[in-house]
Amino acid sequence: MSCVKLSRVLAGDTPGRSTELYYYRVGPTDAGVKVYLQAALHADEQPGILVLHHLLSLLRAADEAGELDASFVLFPMVNPLGMGDIEFGRHQGRYDRGTGINHNRRWPSLYDALGASLADRLGADAADNVALVRAALRDWADALPQNTAFEQWRHCIIGEACDADYVFDLHCDNDALVHIFSVPQLADNMQRLADWTGAAATMLAEDSGGGSFDEVWPAVWLRLARECPQKPIPLPVVSCTLEYRGEFDTFDELNRRDAENLYGYFQAEGLIGGKARGRRGQAPAPTDLRATEMLRAPRAGLLAYCVELGDEVNKGDRIADLVVLDGDAAFVERLPVLAGTSGRVISRAITKYVWRNANVAKIVGTEVLESRVGNLLSD
Ligand SMILES: [Zn+2]
The missing domain is CATH 3.40.630.10 (Zn peptidases)
Structure with a gap:
């Protein structure tokens, strides 16, 4: 002992x-x-x-x-x-x-x-x-x-x-x-x-x-x-x-x-x-890490999520709306952020203000994604 x-x-x-x-x-x-x-x-x-x-x-x-x-x-x-x-x-x-x-x-x-x-x-x-x-x-x-x-x-x-x-x-x-x-x-x-x-x-x-x-x-x-x-x-x-x-x-x-x-x-x-x-x-x-999508924000905005943790989604489903914060459409336009694969949402952003390329969600799928090469981690 x-x-x-x-x-x-x-x-x-x-x-x-x-x-x-x-x-x-x-x-x-x-x-x-x-x-x-x-x-x-x-x-x-x-x-x-x-x-x-x-x-x-x-x-x-x-x-x-x-x-x-x-x-x-x-x-x-x-x-x-x-x-x-x-x-x-x-x-x-x-x-x-x-x-x-x-x-x-x-x-x-x-x-x-x-x-x-x-x-x-x-x-x-x-x-x-x-x-x-x-x-x-x-x-x-x-x-x-x-x-x-x-x-x-x-x-x-x-x-x-x-x-x-x-x-x-x-x-x-x-x-x-x-x-x-x-x-x-x-x-x-x-x-x-x-x-x-x-x-x-x-x-x-x-x-x-x-x-x-x-x-x-x-x-x-x-x-x-x-x-x-x-x-x-x-x-x-x-x-x-x-x-x-x-x-x-x-x-x-x-x-x-x-x-x-x-x-x-x-x-x-x-x-x-x-x-x-x-x-x-x-x-x-277990699944191949290359089958997990690291969903990113296309631009700065405020995330309004449409999914909960654990939800199963299909490719093309809306994961969140991004409320636009600047330009002609500021505070009016909502840009949909869509799933690039089918799978389970296992993570989201805890603070909802995001900027271009910031993490929005991880979606764990089963199909290896062509885009997932090189560094497979979120940062
Ligand atoms: Zn860590």
Whole structure:
């Protein structure tokens, strides 16, 4: 049994900017399975903090009862740098101010960092190959630069995530239902996770184009397997981005149930024993991320939605009217914003003033859209 609170000082680049990153390790460290969970990488997305607050409580009780069969590492608030990003009385937190980097983009390509050096050392035994790659990942993570606060921060996170068997990154959308992003090779596991979390959609892409945190961990194994087809290289990591609804959906009762259901999923994975918790439902099957339309505003205006979250729509249906705010037709004309595909509306804009190309809705369809190439994410 073991539960420790850890912290890492992130030395500020300027006076007055040092901060601390807190995290927990719960469960037997010799369990042979490591589960890594983090929330609020986009610091303005906070439902996951409350989900992990409740999950931590459940895990601590399970640890005291000797019911954990995995080591859990939790970063309930993984981005203290972003939590300090207050601008004119409003919290921001999506981008690093110094570099302009979206906090969930441009995580390093592990294959580019390590692949060539590993290919020649792989052998005929899958378990040996996993151990070899993981050891190389740990060495690489340890040696990452730690000059700026941003680098110290990523060094700490990467160092904890790089050898985990499960990497779950908890985010939220603007105004949305629960949904999941992952890679196609994990479709079966993601179906189970969707069933437990009540996800309205599970969208799969091996490379969404943004270098998001959850994608870099499976990517190195998938690329190695492709580059070295004669060597047995499994995919030993279950990784995803779990979107816990919208920015304003931080509620004790709701997120406590989310934690119970996540706990139930880990029980079903064989990582926690004891009394069964949570409730498994039946979620829709995963779909190709390229079949999800990111509906955009054609110009600035005020959105008057015609659909609710969860509505099924057909291509050409009216998703919203855009009340025109300028020009000859100001406050008179309403421009219809139409669905470009058939599917389920899983997200909308929480504030209704939008500008050209701003996000209006995500519509999860089943037909891959020709327009969906390159960066598949909304920003
Ligand atoms: Zn996010």
